[in-house]
Structure formats: structure tokens, C-alpha cells
Amino acid sequence: MKAGLYAYPLTPFAGSGIDYQALDGLVARLSEAGVDGIGALGSTGCAPYLEVAQRLAISERVIAQAGQVPVMVGISALATRDVLRLAEGAQRQGAASLLLAPVSYQPLNEDEVFGLYQSLSAACDLPLCVYENPRTTQFTFSDALRQALAQLPRVAAFKLPGLTPADNRRLRALLPPHINLGVAGDGAAAVALGSGVASWHSVAAGLFPEACRALYLAAKAQQQHDTLAQLWALFTRFGSLKVMAASAALLGLVGHSLPQPLQPLGPEATREVKEVLVALGLLGI
Amino acid sequence: MKAGLYAYPLTPFAGSGIDYQALDGLVARLSEAGVDGIGALGSTGCAPYLEVAQRLAISERVIAQAGQVPVMVGISALATRDVLRLAEGAQRQGAASLLLAPVSYQPLNEDEVFGLYQSLSAACDLPLCVYENPRTTQFTFSDALRQALAQLPRVAAFKLPGLTPADNRRLRALLPPHINLGVAGDGAAAVALGSGVASWHSVAAGLFPEACRALYLAAKAQQQHDTLAQLWALFTRFGSLKVMAASAALLGLVGHSLPQPLQPLGPEATREVKEVLVALGLLGI
Numbered sequence: 097m098k099a100g101l102y103a104y105p106l107t108p109f110a111g112s113g114i115d116y117q118a119l120d121g122l123v124a125r126l127s128e129a130g131v132d133g134i135g136a137l138g139s140t141g142c143a144p145y146l147e148v149a150q151r152l153a154i155s156e157r158v159i160a161q162a163g164q165v166p167v168m169v170g171i172s173a174l175a176t177r178d179v180l181r182l183a184e185g186a187q188r189q190g191a192a193s194l195l196l197a198p199v200s201y202q203p204l205n206e207d208e209v210f211g212l213y214q215s216l217s218a219a220c221d222l223p224l225c226v227y228e229n230p231r232t233t234q235f236t237f238s239d240a241l242r243q244a245l246a247q248l249p250r251v252a253a254f255k256l257p258g259l260t261p262a263d264n265r266r267l268r269a270l271l272p273p274h275i276n277l278g279v280a281g282d283g284a285a286a287v288a289l290g291s292g293v294a295s296w297h298s299v300a301a302g303l304f305p306e307a308c309r310a311l312y313l314a315a316k317a318q319q320q321h322d323t324l325a326q327l328w329a330l331f332t333r334f335g336s337l338k339v340m341a342a343s344a345a346l347l348g349l350v351g352h353s354l355p356q357p358l359q360p361l362g363p364e365a366t367r368e369v370k371e372v373l374v375a376l377g378l379l380g381i
Numbered sequence: 382m383k384a385g386l387y388a389y390p391l392t393p394f395a396g397s398g399i400d401y402q403a404l405d406g407l408v409a410r411l412s413e414a415g416v417d418g419i420g421a422l423g424s425t426g427c428a429p430y431l432e433v434a435q436r437l438a439i440s441e442r443v444i445a446q447a448g449q450v451p452v453m454v455g456i457s458a459l460a461t462r463d464v465l466r467l468a469e470g471a472q473r474q475g476a477a478s479l480l481l482a483p484v485s486y487q488p489l490n491e492d493e494v495f496g497l498y499q500s501l502s503a504a505c506d507l508p509l510c511v512y513e514n515p516r517t518t519q520f521t522f523s524d525a526l527r528q529a530l531a532q533l534p535r536v537a538a539f540k541l542p543g544l545t546p547a548d549n550r551r552l553r554a555l556l557p558p559h560i561n562l563g564v565a566g567d568g569a570a571a572v573a574l575g576s577g578v579a580s581w582h583s584v585a586a587g588l589f590p591e592a593c594r595a596l597y598l599a600a601k602a603q604q605q606h607d608t609l610a611q612l613w614a615l616f617t618r619f620g621s622l623k624v625m626a627a628s629a630a631l632l633g634l635v636g637h638s639l640p641q642p643l644q645p646l647g648p649e650a651t652r653e654v655k656e657v658l659v660a661l662g663l664l665g666i
Binding site: 106107108109110115118121122125139140142145146282283299300302303304307308311313314315316317324325327328329331332336337340341343344347349350351352353354355358376378 | 391392393394395400403406407410424425427430431567568584585587588589592593595596598599600601609610612613614616617621622625626628629632634635636637638639640643661663
């Protein structure tokens with residue numbers, strides 16, 4: 097599943113039906129702003145309040161309006177029967193991925209939740225995002241369940257509310273590398289993204305995609321900043337000119353780039369520069 | 382002068398001459414990465430070690446290779462005579478702006494420094510960037526001198542080493558709004574840009590423009606993050622769905638977007654949402 101900023105539009109109502117024209121307008125804002133994905137029919141889309149037929153009509157409309165932007169369709173429902181119908185419909189309509197929370201009326205146990213995802217994984221070909229939402233589902237995922245779910249063939253991502261940097265590090269060590277971790281809860285997003293979380297599932301981006309995209313880019317690039325600090329430390333020790341001269345030579349771009357009487361860095365300092373450039377991915381292969 | 386990321390390439394040497402082919406390669410990396418400006422013949426370009434004729438040949442080559450990217454040419458020299466020759470040459474070659482530090486052999490006083498910039502301002506038509514570099518020039522600018530320089534017709538920018546947010550606020554209050562403030566010293570850049578400094582004059586970007594551009598965008602967008610915190614606070618108080626539903630209605634994008642039994646925010650809460658959206662510039666005019 098593509099990493100990035102997922103924007104969740106509202107579902108506009110008109111009396112007891114849906115205002116599809118307003119929905120088109122909301123989706124157009126998102127594709128124009130260049131979000132990485134559109135999350136249709138999540139909690140913000142009020143999916144639990146809609147009939148299956150309405151939901152299928154909405155996902156079809158959103159996918160048509162989204163153009164090149166991948167649409168992740170929310171298929172959460174109390175009955176597995178409905179989940180599978182929604183999944184089949186979304187797949188036929190051209191959804192890019194599916195989002196499923198273990199919503200409940202009767203409290204669910206771990207076996208029931210695993211069984212739900214197992215049934216879906218067996219029945220569809222799309223990447224699945226496991227949506228943890230204890231507040232609305234009354235269900236809390238254990239690490240053991242997460243590990244089991246990550247082994248299912250279609251499970252590609254987890255959407256976690258308020259994901260902290262510490263939780264992210266723990267889960268990254270626990271889950272296979274192909275699993276994309278994403279943060280929900282807009283107030284927690286910047287810190288999570290800055291600590292290396294791949295995706296942001298955003299309610300605010302559903303209406304204000306440009307402002308949220310700017311924040312997404314900012315937070316992701318925070319990592320860049322923390323990383324480049326190693327280079328600034330070399331500048332402080334050896335002087336920026338000499339570090340850059342050594343770097344340019346290591347890149348094979350220049351023979352030498354210091355005029356006499358300036359002398360290039362010695363072999364030991366040059367080795368240190370090389371190590372940092374390799375660590376920062378600045379030296380190529 | 383255009384605000385943004387200015388990248389300062391090295392000057393590659395070949396024996397006692399210049400390796401122009403390697404220079405072309407360095408400049409091509411910069412224009413491909415989309416930096417906002419190229420700073421030719423700064424300290425990183427080893428300008429003080431080059432003859433006037435060499436410097437003119439280098440600035441011509443950089444401007445030719447830079448394509449659409451504006452080139453700011455460093456014209457610092459001990460003698461005003463050489464400064465003016467370099468300025469005239471750069472202007473003829475198509476430089477976008479000029480960069481001048483008050484380099485010295487005999488220590489300079491304030492009148493001498495002001496006179497230097499005054500002579501240049503009278504002799505050229507390009508925007509000038511005043512380059513403060515106490516470490517290499519042995520000269521420290523006073524606020525009174527900065528204010529006097531800012532009144533000269535061509536002075537458009539200051540490049541300040543290690544500019545802090547507090548210094549930036551003070552100088553912004555002191556200098557006219559058309560003066561572009563920029564930070565030099567790569568380790569200080571992120572904090573300065575995050576606090577509203579317009580430009581980053583970067584040594585590292587001269588060789589690693591993409592990594593530095595990512596950091597530049599990140600640091601600028603930090604402001605976005607601080608701003609959106611007001612929206613997250615509303616989410617916490619009223620729930621993200623209801624805040625977004627009220628916002629969409631305020632934007633005129635939807636009539637109502639909550640299914641019964643959910644109720645929209647009352648008039649007082651809606652007023653609060655509106656105030657925040659207006660403050661964040663999210664509501665249009």
C-alpha cells in the first residue's frame with residue numbers, strides 16, 4: 097500500500113439521501129491538492145450510518161471522481177457478510193486498497209477479530225489496512241494479534257490512533273518490513289511522522305488538503321533534519337569548505353577543489369566524512 | 382531578491398587552473414534539483430584565492446550552465462576597484478544579484494564599510510546581498526550600519542551567519558520589509574527558517590541540493606504545524622467529525638454532513654470553529 101497522506105472526506109447528506117454533487121466537490125479538492133490517497137467511507141465518511149447499497153454507490157462515485165489518486169475504501173460492518181459484499185464491490189469498482197476496523201455490537205474476542213481479517217484476506221486481491229479504533233470498536237489489539245494479522249497474505253498496513261514514536265519503534269521491530277504503519281488522530285501526526293511513521297490518515301486533510309499536505313511534508317522532512325545533523329557536526333569540526341571538498345572528491349565529481357595554501361582533510365578525517373555520507377545515503381552505492 | 386534556498390558550489394581546481402568541466406557538473410546538479418538560487422564565488426567557491434580574470438570566467442560559466450536558476454555572484458575583494466570590476470562583469474554576464482562581504486587586510490571601520498556598499502550601489506543595477514562574515518572579514522556589523530545600508534537603493538538582502546530567531550525578530554523590526562534576511566551556517570538553518578527567516582545560504586546544498594531542499598521545505602513548513610495546532614485543539618474538544626462537518630458548511634461545500642442521530646455543533650461552538658478557520662486562513666475571504 098502506498099505510503100503518504102490519506103485524506104478522509106465527509107459524506108454530505110441531503111435529507112435521507114446523499115448529496116453526490118457536494119461529494120464530488122469534496123473529492124475534487126483532494127485530487128487537486130495531490131494527496132497520496134483518499135480514504136472513502138471511514139468514520140469521517142459516516143460509513144456506519146449508511147446502508148450497503150448507499151456505501152457501494154458512494155465508493156463508486158469517489159473512485160470515479162478521484163482520477164489518478166488511489167482510493168482506500170472503508171468496508172467496516174458488524175456482519176462479515178456485509179464486509180465481504182462491500183469488499184467485492186470496492187474491488188470491482190477499482191479501489192486501490194481496503195480499510196477494515198473490527199466494529200462490534202457484541203464484544204469481539206481475538207479469535208473473532210482474526211477470523212474476520214482471515215475471511216477478508218481469503219476473499220479479495222486488494223491490500224488491506226487494519227484499522228485500530230478502540231474508541232468506536234470497543235476492541236484493543238494485542239501485539240500477538242498484530243503479528244498474526246501481519247502474516248495474512250493481503251494485510252499491508254495498520255492505521256493506529258495516536259501512534260507514538262516509542263510505539264512505532266516497538267511495532268517496527270515486531271512486524272515485517274512490508275507492513276506500512278500509519279497514524280490516525282491529526283494532533284499526533286506531526287510527531288509520529290517525524291519519528292519515521294510512513295503514513296498519515298487525516299480527518300482534517302479531507303477538507304483542508306493543502307494545509308495538511310504542507311504539514312505532512314514538514315514532518316517527514318524533520319527526519320531529514322535530524323539526519324543531516326551528522327553533516328553539520330563535521331562542518332563544526334573540520335570546516336564546511338574542507339568537508340565539502342572531501343565529499344565532492346568522494347563522489348568523483350572533482351579531482352581537488354582547494355587552492356593552495358589550503359590543505360585537504362587527511363585520510364582519517366576523510367574516512368569519517370565518508371562514513372557519514374554513506375550513513376546519510378548521500379554517496380550513492 | 383528571490384527568497385529561498387541558495388546553493389554555493391565549490392570551485393574545482395586542476396593544477397593552477399580551473400576544471401570547468403567539473404564545475405559544469407556541480408552546477409548542473411543544482412539546477413536539476415530546483416534550488417532557488419546559485420551562489421557562485423562565495424567562500425565555498427574559494428573566490429579570495431582567484432584572480433579577477435578567473436573569477437569573471439567562472440561567473441560566466443556558472444550563469445551559462447545554470448539555465449533558469451538565478452545566479453548570485455560573489456564580488457568580495459580587498460580593493461573597491463576589483464569589487465566594481467567584478468560587479469560590472471557579473472551584471473554584463475546576466476547575474477541575478479551580487480553578494481559582497483567587507484573583506485579586509487587592514488581592519489575596516491564603519492564608514493569604510495558603508496562607503497564600499499555605497500560605491501557599489503551607485504555603480505550597478507542589480508540587487509545586492511550584504512554578506513556578514515565576521516570570521517573571515519574581521520568586521521562586525523552594528524544595527525546602525527545595517528539600517529544605513531538598508532537605505533541604499535540596491536541593497537536587497539542580508540546574509541547572516543547563525544541567525545537566531547531572536548535576532549531575526551529584532552532585525553525584522555529594524556529593517557524595511559523589502560529587505561530579505563537569510564541565514565548562513567547550515568547547522569543553524571532549520572531553526573532560523575522555522576522562525577520565519579526567508580532564505581538559506583547553504584554550503585551543503587552546493588553538493589547535496591536535494592537533501593538540503595527537503596530540509597528547507599521542512600523547516601519552512603514547521604510554521605504550518607504550529608498554526609494547525611489550533612485546529613487539533615478543536616478536534617479534542619468537539620470531535621473531529623463534528624468540527625469538519627461545521628467547517629464544510631462554513632465553506633459552503635455541503636449543506637449538512639451528519640446523519641441522525643448525530644447533531645451538529647451549536648451556534649457558540651460553530652462560532653469558535655469559524656474564528657479558528659479565519660485565523661488559519663482556511664476560510665478564504
